[in-house]
Amino acid sequence: MSSRTLCRLFQYQWPLSRLYARQSTSVFSRGLATTTEKKPKIVDLSRELYHRALAHPFHPPIVITPWDTHQPKKAGNTVLRSASYYISFSDHAGTHVDAPKHFDPSPGALSIDQVPLENYYTSGIALDLSHIPLKAAATVQDMKDALAKSGEDIRTGDTVLIYFAFNKRVHFDDPAWQHDFPGLSLEAVHWLADKGILSFGVEAVSPAPEGELNFQAHNACAERGITHIEGLDNLDQVVGKGRFRFIGFPLKIRGGSGGPMRAVAIFDE
Numbered sequence: 001m002s003s004r005t006l007c008r009l010f011q012y013q014w015p016l017s018r019l020y021a022r023q024s025t026s027v028f029s030r031g032l033a034t035t036t037e038k039k040p041k042i043v044d045l046s047r048e049l050y051h052r053a054l055a056h057p058f059h060p061p062i063v064i065t066p067w068d069t070h071q072p073k074k075a076g077n078t079v080l081r082s083a084s085y086y087i088s089f090s091d092h093a094g095t096h097v098d099a100p101k102h103f104d105p106s107p108g109a110l111s112i113d114q115v116p117l118e119n120y121y122t123s124g125i126a127l128d129l130s131h132i133p134l135k136a137a138a139t140v141q142d143m144k145d146a147l148a149k150s151g152e153d154i155r156t157g158d159t160v161l162i163y164f165a166f167n168k169r170v171h172f173d174d175p176a177w178q179h180d181f182p183g184l185s186l187e188a189v190h191w192l193a194d195k196g197i198l199s200f201g202v203e204a205v206s207p208a209p210e211g212e213l214n215f216q217a218h219n220a221c222a223e224r225g226i227t228h229i230e231g232l233d234n235l236d237q238v239v240g241k242g243r244f245r246f247i248g249f250p251l252k253i254r255g256g257s258g259g260p261m262r263a264v265a266i267f268d269e
């Protein structure tokens, strides 16, 4: 093999080797080691999307099936083996935010693609309501106590995450997960709105306990011009840690009533 051929091979192989995480020299495994920039701590607040993952009973479950399974495809003399999946889900699947259109039937209510992205890039705090029993509603006094315990305040434009420890008490795959969650009382929703928040977030499929209370909470969000994020996870990792940057950009679904998102909390930006 000529040195020229070797050189060409090297040129083609070197960048390829950097694409794979299994290579120790991969850009993914090396992370930000070569930069002097401060590395933020990112907490992933999102649930996994997977086949048959439970959703609110009003919405269809997630369906994920293989589409390409590394079966060989040929073009000329080149063979490609790729993997991909077919996915079907509600616009309220997994970790997602409700668009005003979801709970507000008035013609001007915004769909998810119309809500400004600034609403999903906010300052945030988390409140610990992990002691609230399953199926029960947190009162305004519960919220005040949790806020005092956090040592924080609630500011205009905040996202307030409510930690009920629900995912620790009822597993995602247990059918009770669709029904037995605690949530906010109607008065607690108004209390948050009075503080000028943009959104609040919970782990469950609904912001308030199942049934009439949940309907009241949704109607209150419409009335007060706020919204809520459902299906969050890992809130135990942000509660008691002070103020953080909340980011959760929803998918840009035309006319969508909600948007699945990758929600994160970022500390030390």
Ligand SMILES: [Zn+2]
Pocket (backbone or CB within 6 Å): 092, 096, 097, 098, 230, 258
């Ligand atoms: Zn929803």
